[in-house]
Amino acid sequence: MKQLVLSVHEGLMYVRLIEDNLDAKGELTNSRKAANVVWLGVDLYSKWLDVDLRKLSVQAESTKEILEKLSDVAKTRFVECKKIYMNQCLKERPSKWPIKVLAANSMYRISQTLLQNCDSRNEMDDERLFEALTVMISDILGACLTNLQRVIFYCLSRAVIEREYCVRKTVHILGETEKIRKLLDQQPVSTLDPDQMACIEEWRSLNDLKISSPFIPSSANSETVFSTSSDLYLTME
Template sequence: MKLITEKSTKGFQGVRKYDKNDHQDCWSLPVVTLTTIVVTLPNIEKVEVKSLLKSVREGLKYVTLVEKNLNAIDESIQKVAEKLWEDVDLRRKWLGIGLKDIASQVNKTTSQVDTALQVVKLFSEKAKNKINKAVGSQDDDPRFTSICANSMFGVTETIIGEKESNKRLFDELSSRIADIMAACLTNLPQVIAKKCHTSVIEKREASVEAAAILLGETKQIINTLQGPLQDNYLSMTTNDLSSINKWRAHLSEP
């Protein structure tokens, strides 16, 4: 709630900004990729980084719930995002590269804008190197590496190309993360309704109970997203709401 209310933009414009060339219909992967960059940025107060990580950690729980219950994405892509998030959140690593190692390569004598862009460019270079390797080491999962590296390369190239966003990159990227999660979580009522209407009698009681618990946990989020913000997506169909690509198309309309 803190991240959504403080950082999301009118119309959730960050949904269409994260990567202009990404065609994977996945909510969680761009959230994880953007968070990886944000927590590596230099000269950011630790309390801000911890707060963002906590928000993303809590938010991804519901984002993945939407993806799993509405079949919004390829399940294998979601598993990639989950594995990547585990590495970033618990091990502070991206594809085996320590986030501290990337941060240590930054020339901190330059301006804050330049140091932030250095981090973005370092991630871009490392992603490109991963993509260019035809086959990883024996311990690597080539598909996992390819999906994560392509996501990172697309996100970083988009950021580099948007000069107006570089003055306060931490806030800008936090806003994009908030917008993507907020847009995804507009689907929570659908998830709750689906749990309540399961046709398997043996599972119905447990499913309805799970729906009641989920409603209790997310009522404040749902009310916020169905308040004044609802005007931003009223013209979208129920099926369209569960697709990040449909959201991007909707937001890109003149």
């Protein structure tokens, strides 16, 4: 679990870079703030929306019970917050909802998705459930990282006044992400066009069309990149 947290922490550095460059209109500002609030709680305090994950892991008898608790807490928090911000939630699209509402809604949906995996596989043990969580995270990070090349070109095309700084920054990014870019170049990642690849909703629509299993079985000889049809899976190392 510690390695997974470290991997997400590292991946989020590039996610924020990509979002800073592609979300020019600020459409996802609240969503990004909500994600940062939730992640800081997990990363620094082992808490998810004030739920002590360490204490919960000791009290619960199984991983499924932990997910059920998180789902219940998130649902309660979502209902309470939405009542407070009812007018704003009715007027605005979900991406513009208040940070607390977005965070609770996200927590509930993630918990429910994993619980559905449990229910669809009666014999799913903790190890397999953890693997499903890992692949869920890597799917999202992998989708976001496909935009790295676009961000690099964007940085290079900035105004002349900014170019010297942008070039230095871009060279730094190129060096840090060399391995990631090699993985992404090994095969076509998806059928989405560049504009669609920058939108998580488009990836979700593509995911709905998948025929394959929702997670990749573990294997001692597994490759760094897995592919089913045009979908990409990046393992956490």
